Amino acid sequence: MIGILRPSTGNTGSVERSLQRLGIPASIVETPQEISTLDGLIFPGAGAALSAMEDLRKRGLFDVLRSFRKPFLGLCLGMQLLFDFSEEGPTDCLGIIRGKVVSLPETVLRPHMGWNKLSSGDYAYFVHSFICVPVDSRVVTMTVRHGMDIVAGVRNKNFFGLQWHPEKSGFAGDRFLISFAQLCK
Numbered sequence: 001m002i003g004i005l006r007p008s009t010g011n012t013g014s015v016e017r018s019l020q021r022l023g024i025p026a027s028i029v030e031t032p033q034e035i036s037t038l039d040g041l042i043f044p045g046a047g048a049a050l051s052a053m054e055d056l057r058k059r060g061l062f063d064v065l066r067s068f069r070k071p072f073l074g075l076c077l078g079m080q081l082l083f084d085f086s087e088e089g090p091t092d093c094l095g096i097i098r099g100k101v102v103s104l105p106e107t108v109l110r111p112h113m114g115w116n117k118l119s120s121g122d123y124a125y126f127v128h129s130f131i132c133v134p135v136d137s138r139v140v141t142m143t144v145r146h147g148m149d150i151v152a153g154v155r156n157k158n159f160f161g162l163q164w165h166p167e168k169s170g171f172a173g174d175r176f177l178i179s180f181a182q183l184c185k
Contacts, residue, residue, distance in 0.1 A: 002184050003029035003038040005061075005078075007045065007052055011167065015044045015075065018167035022174060024181045032064040040070050040184030044167075045077025049101065049130075050089030052077060066094055071183040072159045076128055079154065079161030088130055097156045099134035108147030116164075118152055119143045122172035124164035126152075132163065 002019065006012050006028050019026040026042075029035055043065070045052070056062050065072075074082050081093045086101035093101070104110040111129040118124050119142045126144070132151045134140060142153035144164070154161040160180065166173030 001038055002026040002040045002042060002181060003035060005035075005041060005043045006030045007043070007047065007055060007078075011044045011046045011075075011165070014165075014167045015042055018173070018177060019181075022177060022181075024177065030059070032060050035061070035064055035068070038070065040180065041065075041068060041072050042180075043072070043074045043078035043081070045075050045080070046127075047077055048088055049077065049080060049086035049093065050091040052081060053089075053091050053093060056081075056094075062094070066096060069158060071180060073180050074159070074161040075167075076163060076165060079163055080130060080132055082154070082156070082159055082161050083132055083134070086130065096159050097132075097134055097139055097154060097161070098136060099132060099139075101130050101132050104129055104131055104150075105148070112146050112150070116144045116146060118164070118172070120172075122169075122175075124152070124162075124166070124169040124172050126164050128163060132161070 080101045082096045083099045084095045113127045139154045143149045144152040152163045166176045
């Protein structure tokens with residue numbers, strides 16, 4: 001079973017509906033005990049890094065997420081929280097991927113919102129004002145051009161992250177979610 005982590009804010013419902021539409025078994029999870037029984041975990045994101053990290057610590061999820069050894073997918077804010085530090089807040093994050101999260105520069109339109117072409121050639125839907133800057137570029141799995149190259153996907157061991165929203169990205173998003181579900185078997 002894939003779990004969808006219910007953060008204090010976020011797009012949990014749209015991720016759940018997308019998985020249901022694709023026939024992928026999933027359930028909403030909130031506690032360390034529920035997470036321990038999963039085959040994979042999706043951390044959807046919308047909101048602010050500081051309040052999200054405070055919520056994770058308050059619910060005893062910080063160490064549980066850091067030590068998760070099955071496929072883990074962070075979406076948007078969920079991806080950003082995989083990094084060491086975010087300027088938003090500012091706040092210390094999960095520290096799973098070395099690097100930081102910074103505000104989009106004033107030289108580009110922000111928030112970055114709408115459909116953009118990924119380095120893979122697929123189009124995906126974005127809504128964000130902060131970007132990930134990994135220390136090691138080898139964790140980058142895809143980028144997007146929005147006045148500058150932006151990290152759109154990362155992977156470190158069993159941890160995957162997407163800056164874009166697969167649940168809102170049509171065929172490309174469906175294909176990614178199906179691939180993730182296959183990893184969780």
